[in-house]
Structure formats: structure tokens, C-alpha cells
Amino acid sequence: MLDALKTRLGDAALSEFRGQSRAIVPRDDLASTMQWLKDDQGFDLLVDVTCVDYLSYRDAEHRFGLVYLLANTATNERLTIRVYLDEPDLAVPSMCDLWCGANWLEREVFDMFGIEFRGHPNLKRILMPEAFVAHPLRKDYPLQGRGERHNFPVLTREQA
């Protein structure tokens, strides 16, 4: 699997840490690479989709790192796919067509980081309220919020 990945993505894209193989995929190749990993390489389980905001990370070259954790249930191989994104263009193709499980995971990443998943059937906030404007897991969002909780409108029984 690793050799096939090496010929497809090049040597520089692959790395390993504590026995975990990782590959960096350019955004434009993401859809085709994932399709290939699922159909030809047997990575049938999408374990997780998450994101890291590298705003205050030392020596980081990109703002966001999107992370896809894949697993092959037949051979128990695992693979981490990383895609780097920079503002203002934070759009990647959605994986909902390949893995149904990506639906909520991508919604959560959209909610928390503001990454847009093109082709997602229902890209809406999932954990935060619909009227919320910020993306809370970004590093420029303060831990205690920007007063959303403090300024929350209080409804009386007459208004309700």
C-alpha cells in the first residue's frame, strides 16, 4: 500500500511518526485520491475527519490542516491523510458520496473551523446554535468566548 501511495503522491508527501503512516495530499487531488484509496486500496472505514488550526504553531506554513483518518478493516492498516488549506479559499470536496459517516463529521469541522465542504448534502452547524457567527475551535477565538453567553437574550414568559 505504501509503495503504491509513494508512486502516486511522491516521496516527499509521505511521513511516519510512531509507526503511523501519513500522507499530505494537495487539495485538488483529494477527491480522486480518496476514491482510489477506498476502491483500490481497501480503506473502507473513515475513522474520523478533523482539523487543526496552525495559527500560532511554530514554523507552520499553512493556516489549516484538515485530517482524514482512514482504516482498512480487512488488513487493519491505518492511514492519515492531511490536506493543508489557507485563507481565503477554505473549500474542499465533501466525502459524503464515498463514506456516509463523513456527513456529521464534516458538519462538525464546518461548525468549529469554517471549512466549506463542497457537495455536502446538508452543510449546517451541528453543535453550535444556528445564529452563532464565529468558529470556536479556531485559535483566534478566545477560550471564554466573545460574550455570546453573557449577552444571551433573556425571554420572559410574555414574550415567548
Place this chain on the structure above:
Amino acid sequence: MSLAPSLERPPQSQDYLWTLNFGPQHPATHTTLRIVLELDGERVVNAIPDIGYLHSGFEKIGEKLDYNQYVTVTDRMNYISPMANNVAWHHAVETLLGIELTPRCKYIRTIICELARISDHLLSTGAMGLDTGAFTFFLYAFYQREVIYDIFETLCGARFTNSYTRVGGVMHDITPQVIEKIRRFVKTFPATIDDLEKLLNRNRIFVDRTRQVGVLTKEEATNWSATGPVARASGVTRDLRKDEPYLAYADFDFQVCCATAGDCFARYYVRMAEMRESLRIIQQAIENLPSGPANIGVDERTTLPSKAQVYQTIEGTITHFELVMLNRGFTVPSEESYAAIEAPNGELGFYVVGDGSDVAYRARCRPPSFIHFSLFPKLIRGHTLSDVVAVLGSLNIIAAELDR
């Protein structure tokens, strides 16, 4: 917290449908979650989960608390098996730091993980029984949960929010009293499982309400990222304890419990069978518990040394000083890693990004409840309103982990 566009349907086409609001405060949801159900008579045409009521920013807090402090937050994620969350978090941190545990610590963690699995399965099957009308079953299950709480209390002083693990070890070593309590539990618990199985396995009401309800096929389970008992009830044989043996699981003889039906009854049945296997693991682990220290030594500078070491040896004093001083702590690589354990509910993993400091730069939790709840609309469509609680119970949704 948003509703899917299907609610905004054209006015005339389906105006015979009823919309029922289920939760967020409803006894049968057990925790705070909301489902908007569209009903045709008693039949569920569509279900729209609406979550986020318990969102408390656990992942954001993980970027402020250090690797040892954050364990208190993991307790509150899946609060019906907090020990498994503790182990999962520190397993991920130790993977990032490259720490190898002592054999005794591995065994202790294996034992508490399996006790957590039994206590989780007792609650999830018990609550499912309760919702489908089997109250006695629930009481039998909860009595045994109390016994496990007593074991945890003797082990670490806390019954519910244990926070037992530390980076490179545990809070303190297992004592002979705990071993004695676990031995007694291993001896007495099989009789309770027999009772529980006699109560429900062939119970006409329970079987009728759970068989062929909420069927999930093997292909769908993998495609929807399901893991743990939910996937194994559909015929997926994946179990991280066997497939990627972590801790001491490679040393033990146990079976992976699977079913093929994929319905609510299969999920119940897999959980019941897993409790017996967990008991086998605990029995093997407690009888073969290695001697030696539970925490890794003072030279590694990752775990706080005992007070005797701090006061009587210079190495102990230095290690304590190094770990407690704000600008010291242990060395963390600027790297990212993912490590998961087979938690009672499924694959519970943490994606931890280290940046050199002793606080994680990003602490992502892969929550099994969240992923399983996304299956809910698919499983309930076409079944009746009373099946909602059966499906919900069989998925074992814990809202604190769902929303984090």
C-alpha cells in the same frame, strides 16, 4: 442545532404528516438530546436529530489544560464508563510522547477498562430494558454497577469521575483490598448475567420489540463509520483489542463477540456476550498481575515520584521539581498522532497535536456516540414511534460525549 431542509416541505404534498418533538427534556432520551419526528399515524417517516444542547467546548478546554489535568475533563465525556476515557486519553498522550508503560500498569489499565466495559454494558442494556418495559432487568443491572463503583472507590477514592490515570502510570498502585473486591466480583457476577439473560433473552415482549427493528447491514455499518458493539452486531469483526492489541490484551485469551442480524436485539445480545468475555479478561489479568512498580521510574521524568522518594532521594526531589515547575514539565515533540482504544461504545481515539509545551495544541476526541447517532434517522425510518426508544437505547447514546 439545526433542522434539515426536509422540514421545509411543500405545503400540500405531505400535510397529513404529524411533527412530534421528542426531547430535549424527555425521560426516555436519558440525556439532553432532541429529535424531531415526522409521523404518518404511528409510523416514523423521518427523524431529524438536533444536537448541541450539552456542547461545552471540551476540545477547546483541551488546548488550555495540560496532559495530566485534561483527564478530569475526559471523565465527563462518556460518564458511564469514565475509566475507559481516562485510559484512552493517556494512551493517546503516551503514543505522542513515546512512553512505554510498566507491565503492572498495563495490567491495571486493562482491568479497569474491562470493568468500565461491564459497567457501561450494564447501563446500556439496562436502560434499553427499562425503555422497553423491563424494569426488573434495569434494577438487577444497576445493583451490579454499584458493586463496580465500590471497586473504583476503593481503587481511587472516586466513584463516578475517577481521573485515575496519569501520563506514564496511574494515580496510585492497586491495593490488596481492591484485588480482593475484584476477585469477589468475578466470582459473583456470572450469576447476575445468568439472571439477566433469563429475564430478557427469551422474553416475548422484549424480543418482539427489538427483533428486526433498526436493522443495520455489515456494509452500511462500515460505510457509516460504526464501530464497537453497534458494528459487531452487524457482523463486522473489527475489535481493536484483537486487531491492534494495545495495553496487555495480547496476553489474554478471549473471544470477539459478533452477531449478524444487525437489529436492536443483536446489539443487546452482543453487549451481554461481551460482559462474559470482559469477565474472563479480568480474571486472567487479576490472577497474573505482574509485580514491580506501577509507574515508570523517576529517571524518565514523566510521572510524579512518591513522597518517600521526593523527601529521601535527590533524584526524586529533582524529578518532582522538574515536573511541578511551570516552565519545565516533560518534553513533547512537535508532532501529531492518533491513538484509539476499544472503548465500551466503540473506537474512542484522540488526535493529539503537541507543540513542545506540556499543553496539547489540539486535542480532538473521536466520539463513538456522535458517529452512532448520525445513524439514527436511517435506523428508525419506517418503524413505529415506540421503536424510537428501543433504537436509541441500543445505540447507547451518551449526550455528554455526543456534544462534548
